[in-house]
Amino acid sequence: MSGLLTALDLTDTGARTNEDIFTGPSQWMPQGRVFGGQVLAQALVAAQRTLAEDRIVHSMHGYFLRPGDVKLPITFSVDRIHDGRSFSTRRTQAYQDGVPILSAIASFQDEDKGLDHQIAMPGDLPDPESLPTTAESLASLDHPVARYWASERPFDMRYVPSPLFISVDGPQVAHQAVWLKSVGAMPDDMNLHRAALAYASDYSILESIMRRHGLAWATPGIKVASLDHAMWWHRQARVDEWLLYVQESPNAIGGRGLALGRIYDRSGHLIASVAQEGMVRPPR
Structure with missing residues (x-):
């Protein structure tokens, strides 16, 4: 658990230049490649850092571009694509050695009331x-x-x-x-x-x-x-x-x-x- 929480505790490396740039560590993996879920979660954390806490993610779409190296940190650059009255959109690029390994876009929304239905959970498990x-x-x-x-x-x-x-x-x-x-x-x-x-x-x-x-x-x-x-x-x-x-x-x-x-x-x-x-x- 400490490794997960450390990985998600990104450092704001763009504060001095007023840029939305963050850095996070890579967790060790036995085959030397960064776990995709780790870089996805870090990209989301980086995007969340540019928004108020009560505007929460509702969707994210990402492409894994290259394998990541667990020996290197990861840099996350966030673009503030859109901020509206209810929704915000952020694009996050993850880099190692200046080369992108993940490109993701996420949408955030203020909590709101509306229609409510869902597919039921399977039974008998x-x-x-x-x-x-x-x-x-x-x-x-x-x-x-x-x-x-x-x-x-x-x-x-x-x-x-x-x-x-x-x-x-x-x-x-x-x-x-x-x-x-x-x-x-x-x-x-x-x-x-x-x-x-x-x-x-x-x-x-x-x-x-x-x-x-x-x-x-x-x-x-x-x-x-x-x-x-x-x-x-x-x-x-x-x-x-x-x-x-x-x-x-x-x-x-x-x-x-x-x-x-x-x-x-x-x-x-x-x-x-x-x-x-x-x-x-x-x-x-």
Whole structure:
């Protein structure tokens, strides 16, 4: 948790020149590439820094342009595209060594009343307490990636029906669900919870594509990478309480797959919706 909170605590490096420029650290990852959810969340935090706290994000669309290097910090440049009576728009570019690695645009809105409906949360799913933790699922493996997944990620993730770390058990279907929450308590800043939810939304969503084709993360020669990411925040929720991330893939073609996700709280409120296209290339 301390690593996540440190990563989201950006430094205002543009204050002296009156520019909207921020810098954040990169979290260590076992393969040396910056986790996409980290740079998404940091880009959102950078944009939030240019707005009043009560104008909150409702949508974000980003493109992953290049892999990030965990050995380098990341610079975020924010453009104040629009400020209206109810909505604001911000564009954030993330750079390492002067080269862009992410380009994102986000929209923010003052809280307002209006029409209210949602798709219901799926029923008949096991409670998270009844499912094995990631650490329990990987207890038999002594590998740097397995150790990282088991004990160093800031979110506890529990799979329905089972994880895809080593193998794909059960039917090869294009859907799954994951219970998740942060491994420790978060501050009460709800903007921080929204950014942390963006972070967690990049976990596991492409697995709905992989599960359909019987591909596990340990498949020799498999190549998986996020290409873009879209997210819509609907209702408030804390990420240090259990959330259900329902995922499905409607299509895969040309080395790319599309995955869609919905995030619910335990009471069944739809908190956010997610869409991501990713490169998924099986071994040849």
